[in-house]
Structures are given as C-alpha cells and as structure tokens.
Amino acid sequence: MSDIKEPGFKSSETLAALAAVFAGYNDEEKKAQIKKTNGIFELRVKNAEGKEGVWTIDLKSTGSVYKGAAKSKPNVTLIMSDETFQQLAEGKLDGQKAFMTGKLKTKGNMMFATKLDGVLKAAKTKAKL
Amino acid sequence: MSLQGLISGSECAVPFNPLSQVLKHTEGDRSLQQDRVAGPSSSRLQHLPSTASAPGAERDLALARQFFDGNAPQAGASAFALATQLPHAARPMDVAMRSGPDLGKAWSDIQGRPGLQSQTPRSQAGPQMSSHWATEFSSNSAMSLHGPAQSGSVQHSEYNQSSYMQSSMYRPMTGSGYMYGSSFSSVGTPLQMSDKGKGKEIDFEAAFAEATASFSSQADSGRIVEVEDDVGDLADTLQDTNLAEQDGAQSEAEQYATDFQHMWDQLQNSEVPPPQEDMTKWEAQFNQLMNSQRDNEENFSEYGDFARQVWNEDQSNYDFTTSESRVEFTNEGLPILGPYTFEKDNRHLDPSTSGRSHLQAAKDLLEQNGSLSEVSLLLEAAIQKGELGEGGYESWIMLGEVKSMDEHEDAAMRALTEGTRRAEEAGAAGQGMLSLAISYTNESFERASHTMLLQWLKARFPDYHISEEAWKSLSGAGWHSHERVTEAFLGLARVQYSGGEMDPDVQIALGVLFYASSDFDRAKDCFEAALAVRPKDYLLWNRLGSSLSNGSKPEEALGAYREALQLRPTYTRAIYNVGVACLNIGAHKEAAEHMLGALAMQEVSGGAKSDQLWYTLRRVFQSMGRQDLADMAKATTDVEAFRREGFDF
Numbered sequence: 001m002s003d004i005k006e007p008g009f010k011s012s013e014t015l016a017a018l019a020a021v022f023a024g025y026n027d028e029e030k031k032a033q034i035k036k037t038n039g040i041f042e043l044r045v046k047n048a049e050g051k052e053g054v055w056t057i058d059l060k061s062t063g064s065v066y067k068g069a070a071k072s073k074p075n076v077t078l079i080m081s082d083e084t085f086q087q088l089a090e091g092k093l094d095g096q097k098a099f100m101t102g103k104l105k106t107k108g109n110m111m112f113a114t115k116l117d118g119v120l121k122a123a124k125t126k127a128k129l
Numbered sequence: 130m131s132l133q134g135l136i137s138g139s140e141c142a143v144p145f146n147p148l149s150q151v152l153k154h155t156e157g158d159r160s161l162q163q164d165r166v167a168g169p170s171s172s173r174l175q176h177l178p179s180t181a182s183a184p185g186a187e188r189d190l191a192l193a194r195q196f197f198d199g200n201a202p203q204a205g206a207s208a209f210a211l212a213t214q215l216p217h218a219a220r221p222m223d224v225a226m227r228s229g230p231d232l233g234k235a236w237s238d239i240q241g242r243p244g245l246q247s248q249t250p251r252s253q254a255g256p257q258m259s260s261h262w263a264t265e266f267s268s269n270s271a272m273s274l275h276g277p278a279q280s281g282s283v284q285h286s287e288y289n290q291s292s293y294m295q296s297s298m299y300r301p302m303t304g305s306g307y308m309y310g311s312s313f314s315s316v317g318t319p320l321q322m323s324d325k326g327k328g329k330e331i332d333f334e335a336a337f338a339e340a341t342a343s344f345s346s347q348a349d350s351g352r353i354v355e356v357e358d359d360v361g362d363l364a365d366t367l368q369d370t371n372l373a374e375q376d377g378a379q380s381e382a383e384q385y386a387t388d389f390q391h392m393w394d395q396l397q398n399s400e401v402p403p404p405q406e407d408m409t410k411w412e413a414q415f416n417q418l419m420n421s422q423r424d425n426e427e428n429f430s431e432y433g434d435f436a437r438q439v440w441n442e443d444q445s446n447y448d449f450t451t452s453e454s455r456v457e458f459t460n461e462g463l464p465i466l467g468p469y470t471f472e473k474d475n476r477h478l479d480p481s482t483s484g485r486s487h488l489q490a491a492k493d494l495l496e497q498n499g500s501l502s503e504v505s506l507l508l509e510a511a512i513q514k515g516e517l518g519e520g521g522y523e524s525w526i527m528l529g530e531v532k533s534m535d536e537h538e539d540a541a542m543r544a545l546t547e548g549t550r551r552a553e554e555a556g557a558a559g560q561g562m563l564s565l566a567i568s569y570t571n572e573s574f575e576r577a578s579h580t581m582l583l584q585w586l587k588a589r590f591p592d593y594h595i596s597e598e599a600w601k602s603l604s605g606a607g608w609h610s611h612e613r614v615t616e617a618f619l620g621l622a623r624v625q626y627s628g629g630e631m632d633p634d635v636q637i638a639l640g641v642l643f644y645a646s647s648d649f650d651r652a653k654d655c656f657e658a659a660l661a662v663r664p665k666d667y668l669l670w671n672r673l674g675s676s677l678s679n680g681s682k683p684e685e686a687l688g689a690y691r692e693a694l695q696l697r698p699t700y701t702r703a704i705y706n707v708g709v710a711c712l713n714i715g716a717h718k719e720a721a722e723h724m725l726g727a728l729a730m731q732e733v734s735g736g737a738k739s740d741q742l743w744y745t746l747r748r749v750f751q752s753m754g755r756q757d758l759a760d761m762a763k764a765t766t767d768v769e770a771f772r773r774e775g776f777d778f
Binding site: 020021023024026029090091092094096097117118121125126127128129 | 644
C-alpha cells in the first residue's frame with residue numbers, strides 16, 4: 001500500500017488511504033462495494049511541477065488501488081490536476097461541475113466518472129448528522 | 130511647449146493603474162448617465178457643493194480617493210485627480226471651458242493622436258484650469274447669473290455622449306481632465322494677464338463660492354434661449370483669455386498644485402450622502418449583470434441534462450453493470466429501496482405482552498432514555514400489530530428516526546420512506562421528510578436529499594413560493610439542484626428574518642444543505658442558530674458536532690457530542706461520532722473503545738448491531754496496525770472478546 005504514495009502528489013496520500021480502506025473490507029463488503037461501482041477508474045494526475053502520475057482504482061474484479069495504468073481496459077480515464085483531485089476527494093468540488101468547467105477531462109465512459117465521488121468519499125471516515 | 134508636453138509628457142497615473150481605470154469608468158458612467166437621463170436642470174443642482182442636498186457623491190469621493198492614493202507619488206497626479214473630480218463639484222466652470230470653440234478643435238486634435246491623451250501633462254493642465262476657472266468665473270457670473278449652468282447642462286450631455294461612444298476605458302472619466310489640458314495646450318493659456326492678476330489663489334476660492342452661490346439661487350425653469358447666447362459669450366471670453374496668456378503657465382503649475390491639494394482635501398472631507406438614484410441604478414445594473422451570468426449557468430446545467438440523457442441511452446445498450454442489487458433512483462434522485470425488513474424473533478410480539486400498547490411503551494422508553502434498540506423493537510412490534518399511531522404514519526416515522534439514531538441508516542431510510550408516504554396520504558405531508566433528507570445526506574444520496582428538502586419546504590410552508598426552476602433542477606445535476614434548493618431556503622430564511630422570526634427547522638434544513646456541499650462553517654452556524662431555540666435537542670447537538678468534525682475541527686466537535694450524550698446517554702450515533710472524531714485526531718484506542726461501547730449497548734438490548742459500527746471499528750484497528758483485531762471485528766464476534774485485548778468500554 002505504501003508503494004502507492006508518490007512524493008509531490010498530495011492525491012497519492014488520499015489514494016493510499018483509499019487503498020487501506022479497501023484492504024480493510026471483508027469479503028462481503030468488498031463484494032458490495034464492487035457491485036455498487038463495478039468498473040475501473042484510471043487516474044492521470046498532473047502535479048504543480050507538470051509531472052504526471054497514474055493510478056488505478058479497480059472496483060470491478062479485485063477491489064483494489066494500485067499505481068500505474070489499468071491492467072485491464074478501464075471504463076474511464078480521468079485526467080486532472082493534483083489539486084482538483086484533492087478537492088474532489090474532500091467533497092469541495094463536484095465531479096460533474098469539475099467536468100463542466102474543464103478541470104476534469106475524461107476518456108471513455110464519461111458518466112461513469114461521476115461514480116468516483118462516491119468511491120473517494122469512502123476514503124475518509126465521516127461523522128454523521 | 131505644451132504640445133511638446135503633450136507628446137512626450139510624463140507618463141502619469143491613469144494608464145498605469147488599470148484597476149482604478151475600471152473603477153473610474155464605472156463611476157464615470159454613472160454620473161454621466163444620470164446627467165443625461167435626469168435632465169439638465171433638476172439633477173444638476175445635486176452636484177453643487179452649496180446646494181444643501183448632495184454635492185459630489187460620497188462614492189465619487191471614495192473612488193477618486195482611491196485613484197488619488199494610488200497615484201500620489203507621481204508628480205502632478207493630485208492635480209489631475211482634482212481636475213477630474215472638480216467637474217462634479219464645480220460644473221459651471223468646466224462648462225464654461227468646454228463651450229469654447231477651440232475645445233472642439235482640441236478634442237479632435239486629441240482624437241487624432243491615440244494614446245496621447247493619457248500623457249497629457251496634467252500637472253500643468255489641472256492648475257492651469259484653476260486659473261481658467263477663476264477668470265471665467267468672475268466674468269461669467271458678472272455676465273449672467275444663470276447662464277453657465279444651463280449651457281453647461283446642454284453642452285455637458287452632448288459631450289458625454291460623444292466621449293461615451295468612444296468606449297475607451299478611461300475616457301468618460303478622464304475626459305474632462307484632459308479636455309482642460311487640451312484646450313490649454315493647443316492655445317496656451319497662461320493666466321497672469323487676466324484681470325485678476327496675481328491673487329489667483331484667493332480668486333479661485335472666491336470665484337468658486339460666488340459661482341456656487343449663483344447656482345443655488347437658480348430656479349429650475351429652463352432657459353434654453355439664453356444658452357445659445359451664453360455659449361457665444363463664453364466662447365469669446367475663452368478666446369480672450371487664451372489669446373492673452375502665453376507663457377509662464379508651466380511655472381505656475383507647481384504653485385497651483387498645492388491649491389488643488391487644498392481644495393481636494395476640502396472636498397474629501399465634506400460629508401455627502403450618495404445620491405439615491407445612483408445607488409438604485411447601480412443596483413439595477415448589477416442585478417442585470419448577475420442575472421445574465423445566471424442564465425449562462427442554466428445553460429450549463431442543461432448541458433448536464435443532455436449528457437445525462439445521452440448517458441441513459443448509452444447505458445441501455447452498453448451493459449457494464451451486471452449487478453441486480455444496484456440502487457435504482459427515481460427521476461428526482463430518490464433511491465428506490467425495498468420494503469422495511471422487520472427483526473426476526475421480536476420478543477415483543479409474544480402474545481403474553483400484548484396487554485399494553487407497544488407504541489406507548491416505546492414512547493415511554495424513549496422518554497426515559499431507554500435503549501434505542503429496545504425502542505425500535507417495540508415500534509416494530511407495534512407496526513406489525515397494526516398499531517400505527519396518529520394518521521397511520523406516526524409509528525413508521527418514529528421507527529425511522531430511532532433507527533437513524535441507533536446507527537442503522539438503511540433501515541431508517543426504509544422506515545421513513547414508508548412513513549412519509551403514509552403521512553402524505555393522510556394529508557399530513559411533510560412529516561418525517563426532514564429526517565429522511567438527513568438520512569439521505571448521510572448516505573450521500575445528494576439529489577434525494579434536495580428533493581426531500583424541497584418537498585418538505587412546500588408542505589411546511591405552502592404559502593412560500595418555490596420557483597419553477599428549483600423544481601426543475603431536481604431532475605438535473607446534483608450541484609445545480611443544490612444551488613437552487615439552497616436559494617429557495619435562503620429566500621424563506623430571509624423573509625422570516627425580516628419578519629423577526631427564526632424557524633429552527635428551516636435552519637436545520639439549511640444546515641443540512643451546507644453540510645452536503647462540505648460548507649461546514651455555514652452548516653455549523655445554522656445548527657447553532659437552531660440550537661439557540663432548542664437547546665435541549667440532542668439531535669441538534671450531534672449535528673453541530675458532526676459539522677465541526679467533518680470541518681476538520683474534531684476537538685471542538687467533542688464538546689458538542691458531550692452535550693448530546695448528556696441529554697441522551699444512549700444516543701448511538703453520537704457515540705459513533707465521538708469514535709470517528711477520536712480516529713481523526715489519532716486517538717485510536719479511545720476510538721475503538723467508543724465503537725465497542727456502542728456495540729455492547731446494542732448487544733445488551735438484543736437488537737441488531739450496526740454494520741457501520743463494525744466497519745469503522747475495523748478501520749480503527751487497521752489504523753493501529755492490528756490486523757489480527759481487524760479480522761476479529763465482525764458481526765459474529767462477541768464484543769466481550771475485546772475486553773481481553775485490553776479495551777475498556
């Protein structure tokens with residue numbers, strides 16, 4: 001899991017946390033999560049220095065997060081900045097809005113990308129109303 | 130010499146301060162427009178210092194001051210600033226200047242040299258003008274009392290129009306400024322020769338006072354006929370003065386700069402309310418602008434809808450999902466959940482206990498701070514026996530709310546969906562909707578939450594008009610409906626506020642909306658406002674805590690949770706939230722103990738244990754690096770087993 005982190009990418013920490021969450025699921029929960037999402041996200045994140053990092057969230061077969069391009073064909077590839085990813089993860093930016101304003105670009109199934117919001121939310125344990 | 134200055138003059142102020150440019154522009158537009166719209170004679174008086182009402186709008190002054198400050202270090206800037214400012218205060222003078230025929234010429238001269246205007250040596254122009262005014266004034270007021278103002282109005286508006294059309298950023302505002310400069314520079318206007326001689330400084334002041342006095346004495350009636358004559362006269366006078374003066378202006382300039390500084394200070398210090406008309410017009414324009422922007426946004430959301438439509442079509446023939454258990458949604462984003470599943474082996478269903486009303490028992494138990502799991506079992510029994518309470522929905526809604534408090538969100542949503550549906554049938558629409566909206570928010574069903582809140586708003590405040598757009602937005606993108614629904618609630622909150630009342634429920638709804646968009650500071654404010662009215666509402670304390678916790682203030686959140694738990698020690702959700710706050714602070718052991726405590730409480734009452742609690746407990750153990758404990762943490766494990774691991778709960 002620690003190999004997910006990449007210096008200079010804040011988003012890599014969120015992804016590492018997400019990976020930890022996935023690893024923490026028991027089989028049943030993992031299945032539920034996979035059913036709910038059922039797809040593969042490939043993330044191409046550009047940081048402030050212009051470097052690009054690639055991660056994959058697989059919620060189709062394995063239910064895991066790993067660094068590098070998707071091993072099987074992703075449902076959607078999301079291209080965005082490190083900052084945009086952080087905002088998405090924190091819920092400060094809505095995925096659709098980010099897309100409309102050009103902060104987020106997609107390849108593949110565009111509307112599947114909207115599911116990323118829900119997936120990222122799992123990364124942080126939130127208090128409830 | 131002055132032409133020389135015009136061409137190679139120092140690059141002062143204006144073009145190098147784009148921001149002040151913009152401000153100036155706006156401000157300039159206003160006053161100019163007003164002149165045109167309001168007509169020459171009536172509004173004119175407002176701008177004169179001596180007339181009681183409103184000489185020189187305060188806003189004008191503020192803007193000018195800003196401009197002024199920004200350029201202070203540059204030589205001559207002050208003089209220029211005054212030159213632009215003065216027209217408001219002392220229009221008769223500038224009017225007199227403008228009416229001269231050489232002005233027109235100067236103007237076209239300037240026009241012919243783009244870019245030069247801004248470099249007009251203002252340090253000279255301004256002061257020069259002052260002397261101009263002085264002379265002009267004495268002669269003008271001698272000639273005719275009313276003349277200048279009237280001709281001014283006419284001339285001025287004409288001039289405005291032309292400069293307006295140039296549509297250059299600073300022209301409308303600086304126009305008057307460099308006009309002086311130009312008239313001066315093209316003809317050359319040293320003032321020494323004029324009849325007033327050396328005492329210009331005093332003269333100017335005196336002339337100014339004289340002029341303003343003459344203005345205040347003016348009646349409103351039009352004197353168009355006179356105007357023509359005046360213009361001719363003025364032109365002549367101008368010509369005279371212009372011809373008379375030649376050199377020496379330059380040296381005088383410095384001297385006058387200080388006079389202007391003085392005048393300027395006076396102007397600045399005068400307390401003048403901004404003309405009401407200006408304000409309203411500005412506001413109207415602003416609103417217009419905002420609305421046009423909003424329209425754009427609408428187009429955006431339409432695009433979103435379109436994308437959604439395309440997607441839906443796409444989805445039907447591209448089956449990337451194989452699951453049947455995927456949650457389906459209605460058009461308004463409401464999740465379609467199955468019916469409520471009752472607990473098996475509910476001991477309250479035992480016929481031997483049927484002597485008593487289960488609903489009443491549940492209410493009593495809730496009142497006495499009893500176990501929430503126990504309460505929900507009683508309620509289930511009541512429902513299964515057909516004891517539905519008031520309107521046939523009371524038991525359902527109560528069950529939903531208790532389930533939510535007991536950290537069973539899914540069950541809560543199902544019960545509340547049933548309850549709100551029954552309430553609507555019974556003509557009590559709105560009951561339970563707020564609770565359901567909150568459950569939706571917790572489960573990240575944003576659009577469902579918006580829909581429910583808006584429906585609640587309609588049911589609760591039938592007289593409050595909800596815009597068509599808000600309803601339409603519900604079938605659009607989540608962020609769009611969020612904006613619309615928030616707008617609707619804010620509108621109501623404002624109406625209530627202006628009526629001197631504050632509805633805690635409306636504040637709660639607003640709090641939920643802000644919470645959903647991660648605007649935790651504002652959510653906190655809303656819940657605090659509601660708490661001011663209902664200080665004993667433990668649900669509200671928990672909501673406040675949760676807003677603080679998710680807003681990255683877990684330490685502060687603990688205080689709010691403590692309040693909630695003091696009022697209701699068995700409040701499972703608050704305990705869970707305390708655990709989450711501990712986890713986020715890094716106090717893992719405490720976090721685990723809180724989770725275990727909540728689980729133990731549920732176990733004692735024999736109800737179902739919350740999956741959410743187990744799941745979070747597992748995360749805590751993982752954060753501690755205790756995978757062995759994480760593996761243990763599942764619904765089949767006895768909570769007591771963890772006591773042996775050293776957890777005290």
